[in-house]
Amino acid sequence: MTEVKLGRRNFLKGAGAAAGAAGAAIATGLTACTPETATAAAPAEPQVWHTLNATEAAFIQAAVDTLIPADELTPSGSDVGLAVFIDRQLAGAFGNGARLYRQGPFLPGKPEHGYQLALTPREFFRVGIEATNEWTRKTYDGKDFDRLNEEQRIEAMKALEQGKPEFAGFRSSMFFDQLLQLTMEGFFADPIYGGNRDKVAWKMIGFPGLPASYREEIKTYFNKKYDAEPQSIADFS
């Protein structure tokens, strides 16, 4: 498994050099390069990153696979679209600072003040990924996060969660919290945003999505499991 992940990153970079400007082709290779997914049904559309560069895409895929690992409950984070989700969110209004008050002066606050940086979420992720990779290179023999083996990735994520690496400008746990937040949003949001592919997360927990009404069900399913095929916004559209 570890070797496969290593190969994914190398393939990406190699394919990029070989294929020149054919970005879509590169990314198609990216999602199809593991033995598991190569034999599985190919994604319907080629993988295009709206904002992430190759290094960032590799980081985000490795991160979401660590946070949401494949098991009998669901496929891995990247296989359920979480890297795509994060890429789209960072490329769009949220990533570019919609609804974020951005007037200075930008002063360090207490945790109770919430986010006080001048960076948009897109910029924050750029800086956070760079700082994390810099820290893993120092700690793990020159390797970026996505080139670590599974055990090392888990160890590195725990260190980030606890704020152990020293980042310039903000606590590393703050970057971890944002990364986890976007990952969970992608996992549990309606699949129309690119994550939660095939409603895997909703099936995992038994959330039925958006039914028309529970007017009767609230009585008939009192203290009974409600088994229903989840419905997405797309199913009604």
Added chain:
Amino acid sequence: MVTVLKEVDAVVVGMGWTGSILSRELTKAGLNVVGLERGGMRSPREDFAIPSIRDELKYSQRQELFQDSAMETVSLRHARSETALPMRRLGSFVPGTNVGGAGTHWNGATWRCLETDYVLKSHYTERYGRNFVPAEMTIQDFGVTYADLEPYYDKFEKLCGVSGQAGNLRGAKVDGGNFFEGPRSSEYPNKPLQRGLAGVLFEEATKKLGYHPFPQPSSNASAAYTNPEGAVMGECVYCGFCERFGCESNAKASPNVNVLSVLVHEPKFELRTHAYVKSLVYDRRAKRVKSVIYVDPRNGEEYEQPANIVILGAYVFNNVLLMLTAGIGQPYDPVTGRGVVGKNYCYQYTDAGVTAFFEDKENNPFMATGAFGTVVDDFNGDNFDHSQLGFIGGGHISAGLSDGRPIGTRALPPGTPRWGKDWKQATAKWYRRWFNVSGTACNYAHRENYLDLDPTYKDALGRPLIRITYNFKENDYKIGAFLSQKSAEIARAMNPTIVTEPRYRSGDYSAVPYQSTHNTGGTIMGADPATSVVNRYLQAWDAHNLFIMGASVFPQNQSYNPTGPLGALAYWSSNAITTQYLNNPGPLMHA
């Protein structure tokens, strides 16, 4: 260049609950009314339609219906010695914007205050003695009583089609309702909502403990309903997309459905959207507001709207901002304790309780509606003896979830990791099998908690942000500890598989996690102009044609959600305007 418009009888700032109600009542009295709304139109049919409205990411996480904090926010500091920093993203509270305001995306909890809430200071003084209320706790009486307001509560409940169970009908106690409520002149217009597992277990447990459970009064209609205005509500379908969302069934009362759907056909009413009120023009000598200045945010053009009567129906912070920038009333000074504008800002202390997990039960958290709880009021207000407790006030304790939306509503037993394989296993196991039992507390005014103008940060119109100087105080921490213990006792009586340790906030107030949008105070009401901004009719002491609506007039924050009380006050004030002020414009009370 300001375009001066033709004078109107009344101008109303903000088209949420209070602005809509005042516009309706003043047009009924024959006045020509202009309603100004900073945002755009929101119509349930167009904007809250299924399936798109049931999008947790868009509406809940990305805050689609809320005030845009890039344009306007507040700053926060915990003490006067600190520098306030802006709330760069809405967190602990989420004010609304656009037609309907926060009345489109609320949960629907529709309370009446206790009788003692209105005479708080005199009640505690009479019952426990002159020195019982600490000097720094600047609570005061409202200047109006529950009995004064009862007919107007009744009117607001009928406007909203509230679902509930009376506990005190004209003085007679009624089983199954709130044992502690003041006398009601009539039943709720709708029967209580259906209950889920949490409500049923909570009722059994609290009865066993000798408490008095009752269904949360709710503006989620339990049956189709036509209100006295002729507006039609649908029946709640328990979809679990209530707070932070608009209602596609018209089953959750909103200004849009319950008032404006009728009012927009009234020829005496003109609704102007994209009219962002920037300032009030105050004639200090005449003690009246001459006009309001508003900006069209689409192109920056400014307009001056003169009016005989001015109604402030904006959110708490904007009401205070408009008063401070116009120089109406003396700004509050925490050093001397003098002045009134910005005084007695209160927030709310929430989630003093536990989470209970049930391995062998199915809670179906997604079958829910906004105001879905079952409640006990046994530890609210002064419904219990405070003589030995070391604090004043309390809170209501309830059980139930208002939704099962999975990005935001997941709880796991203590010690579970936040990600990885074990997290997945635990999430799959517990998502449908938990609920909270927790107290929502009052927040009593403190001398050091107040609002003023930020010296540094500005909004999109170039005005200073409102600066909040605020922290929880000893009284709040003690109530929190008390309510969390009581909640734990109730939860344990339900025999859950796992129950968390009682939790309560012990540190500084945080602007980050959502707690409640129940900000209050800053333009408080009272009987004395030295300690209040508006009199008992919500008329400004310093501008007789200015009436201020909403929770900014509450002298302190009782534990209940503010919409019921502020709806009653809006009808009470509009009655004073139409029956007294119009006949004889001038101060309705003399100092």
